[in-house]
Amino acid sequence: MPKITFKIDGKQCTAEDGQNLVEAAADNHVYIPTLCHMKGEKCLGTCRVCMVKVNGKDMAGCTLSVSEGMEVTFDTPELNDKRKALIEMLFVERNHFCPSCEKSGRCDLQALAYRFKMHIPRFRYRYPFFEVYSKVDKLMLEHNRCILCQRCVEFIRDPDTNRKIFSMRNRTNKSMIQVDYRLANKMSEEQIDKAVAICPVGAIIKKGQGFDEAYGQRKYDQHPIGYEVDGGTNSK
Amino acid sequence: MPQKITIDPVTRVEGHGKVTIRLDDAGHVEQARLHIVEFRGFERFVQGRPYWEVPVLVQRLCGICPVSHHLAGAKAVDEIVGVKPSTGTQLTKPAEKLRRLMHYGQMFQSHVLHFFYLCSPDLVFGVDGDIATRNIVGIAQAAPELATKAILMRKFGQEIIKATAGKKIHGISAVPGGIHKNLSIEERDYFLNGKDIPNIDTMIEWSAEAVAFFKDFHAKNQTWSDTFAAHNSAHMGLVSKDGGMDFYHGNLRVVDSTGRVLLDDVDYHHYLDHLGEETKSWSYMKFPFLKLQGSQDGWYRVGPLARVNVCDYIPSKLANEEYEIMRAYTHGKPNNMTMHYHWARLIETLHAAEVMKELLNDPDLQKTNLITKGTKTAEGIGVIEAPRGTLLHHYRVGADDRVTMCNLIVSTTHNNNAMNAAVTQAALDMMEGNTTITEPMMNGIEVAIRAYDPCLSCATHALGQMPLEVTLIDSKDNVLDVRVR
Numbered sequence A: 001m002p003k004i005t006f007k008i009d010g011k012q013c014t015a016e017d018g019q020n021l022v023e024a025a026a027d028n029h030v031y032i033p034t035l036c037h038m039k040g041e042k043c044l045g046t047c048r049v050c051m052v053k054v055n056g057k058d059m060a061g062c063t064l065s066v067s068e069g070m071e072v073t074f075d076t077p078e079l080n081d082k083r084k085a086l087i088e089m090l091f092v093e094r095n096h097f098c099p100s101c102e103k104s105g106r107c108d109l110q111a112l113a114y115r116f117k118m119h120i121p122r123f124r125y126r127y128p129f130f131e132v133y134s135k136v137d138k139l140m141l142e143h144n145r146c147i148l149c150q151r152c153v154e155f156i157r158d159p160d161t162n163r164k165i166f167s168m169r170n171r172t173n174k175s176m177i178q179v180d181y182r183l184a185n186k187m188s189e190e191q192i193d194k195a196v197a198i199c200p201v202g203a204i205i206k207k208g209q210g211f212d213e214a215y216g217q218r219k220y221d222q223h224p225i226g227y228e229v230d231g232g233t234n235s236k
Numbered sequence B: 001m002p003q004k005i006t007i008d009p010v011t012r013v014e015g016h017g018k019v020t021i022r023l024d025d026a027g028h029v030e031q032a033r034l035h036i037v038e039f040r041g042f043e044r045f046v047q048g049r050p051y052w053e054v055p056v057l058v059q060r061l062c063g064i065c066p067v068s069h070h071l072a073g074a075k076a077v078d079e080i081v082g083v084k085p086s087t088g089t090q091l092t093k094p095a096e097k098l099r100r101l102m103h104y105g106q107m108f109q110s111h112v113l114h115f116f117y118l119c120s121p122d123l124v125f126g127v128d129g130d131i132a133t134r135n136i137v138g139i140a141q142a143a144p145e146l147a148t149k150a151i152l153m154r155k156f157g158q159e160i161i162k163a164t165a166g167k168k169i170h171g172i173s174a175v176p177g178g179i180h181k182n183l184s185i186e187e188r189d190y191f192l193n194g195k196d197i198p199n200i201d202t203m204i205e206w207s208a209e210a211v212a213f214f215k216d217f218h219a220k221n222q223t224w225s226d227t228f229a230a231h232n233s234a235h236m237g238l239v240s241k242d243g244g245m246d247f248y249h250g251n252l253r254v255v256d257s258t259g260r261v262l263l264d265d266v267d268y269h270h271y272l273d274h275l276g277e278e279t280k281s282w283s284y285m286k287f288p289f290l291k292l293q294g295s296q297d298g299w300y301r302v303g304p305l306a307r308v309n310v311c312d313y314i315p316s317k318l319a320n321e322e323y324e325i326m327r328a329y330t331h332g333k334p335n336n337m338t339m340h341y342h343w344a345r346l347i348e349t350l351h352a353a354e355v356m357k358e359l360l361n362d363p364d365l366q367k368t369n370l371i372t373k374g375t376k377t378a379e380g381i382g383v384i385e386a387p388r389g390t391l392l393h394h395y396r397v398g399a400d401d402r403v404t405m406c407n408l409i410v411s412t413t414h415n416n417n418a419m420n421a422a423v424t425q426a427a428l429d430m431m432e433g434n435t436t437i438t439e440p441m442m443n444g445i446e447v448a449i450r451a452y453d454p455c456l457s458c459a460t461h462a463l464g465q466m467p468l469e470v471t472l473i474d475s476k477d478n479v480l481d482v483r484v485r
């Protein structure tokens, strides 16, 4: 794959031609936050937290491929505030109660809220009513925490039929994830563990797992999110 | 003219309460009530949550004794995952010892907080001392050494909690069937070597000094200590199989005010057979009673004084010596003197320190077999002796692992009737024959309540700030006077 050069905030970067921008940025030690994109996987473009400016337009970074001479604006007060606003919207949209969530300390949404120094969201809490979906034998779907990133929809499929186990239902603010519980009951332990791991929040939980890591040893207790990319050089 | 005096809210207790004292035409105390006016409803919103969230969620009831709720919740959900001694499956030794260390650390810091920060101003400066200095800042100025020790003792207890639970407040380590972290050698040595903080031996020494401090106070103020807000009652607490004091586990024992054993060796799983709860329109806090004696006469006390009254001995040397002295003061009979709660609390502080020392030196705490699982069940009950007394958590869980029922009887709720009795007695002691209400009188009422170290936020599952307002109302509800401080 031929190498190209492009710029992020004036910093000269190199990448493979056509490489996904979020991944290319990471290879150049620039952490563009995202809650839906997964390295090497197809772009979902659902969370928009990876927002950048290219040619004067706001765009989701994970939907872009880099090309020779491309100039990307990422770290500006305006874009950082928009990203922070998006995170705040995710918090007010459902009922995120971190103190009793087993994903606390290893939750991408919580970690980004810390990174963006979110204290009180600027938006009104909506307090929607959701029941925990618990009919599947080995997992629960905690809708109160779901950010509708759709990772589970795309990347967790029935191995025999490739059919989706998780899918989207309804539209706009009625949107929610539904589970094909027959397929879900066929999931292997490994596949359940994968679903729990790729869910960026505590929406997919394995029954009985709970708080299995000590405080101080959880993923984001040691280093903030994005540390492995930028070494903590940028707080946004 | 009949009068009603309102003390609202009560200060230096955890939470928010309000006291009304109704005087009749002649100025005699007619009735005194402690109203609990806040409501939080944890029992309802735990419903529907996955059972393993219980220990972490319910501890949010309180910022002062979260460990007690964390562990009572954990004991209940242990049973959900099939860890229940009566079925032959129990916690591993290291898991139980680590939980005990967490709990005794909590007992230590909570008792120190209560005695030194909240109560000692009344004892050092007197109930009628100058209100400007009758607080912890006044203590820091008048007795800086005492204040410094209090701060370091509290810190020690909090560091024990942090080392075992992960955080000083609202840790996450007790999980169904065990605990998810042990105590490393470095963590242990922090408490033993005295390099960074005064070590556990110093804690024992200072705790013994605290007991001596109370005994000295008592010698100088014997009449007041023995009679103020005193009233007869039954006493309830957990005791170990052989009758020893045990804060973490045991069976229920109840003795009456004369020492007659009303209940003994009661497995707390049968609490519903023995305890009833009554609601009253003027308080959000329920009124528990012994079914044996009915709602009128069946009330009892819990907490340090009750524990000293129900146990046969304290299983640590120095605390047991002090226990013997305290028991001898009432000739081996139950002690019904409300102000002696402080005495009992400090003996328990000493005991907690001694137990922490024993546990810190136990190599089991570095072991890694920390979690047990058995056959799942649909119901779990956890009872523990919290700093303020017996704490009961009861849950039922559906086949889908979500909580369907939660019943909590917290320590302060057990003491509800007793606190009302203490308020009445204090009102009789201080108000009788008076037509004007002074600040020391108001404080006297509060001193009676504070002896119980009530956590009103736990009791109503509520939280509040505590400025003080006193309203004087006649029998026709005309406000005669309002005092705000």
Ligand code: SF4
Residues within 6 Å of the ligand: A145, A146, A147, A148, A149, A150, A151, A152, A153, A166, A177, A198, A199, A200, A201, A203, A204
């Ligand atoms: S359940 Fe998790 S992975 Fe699935 S859409 Fe919701 S947040 Fe994303």
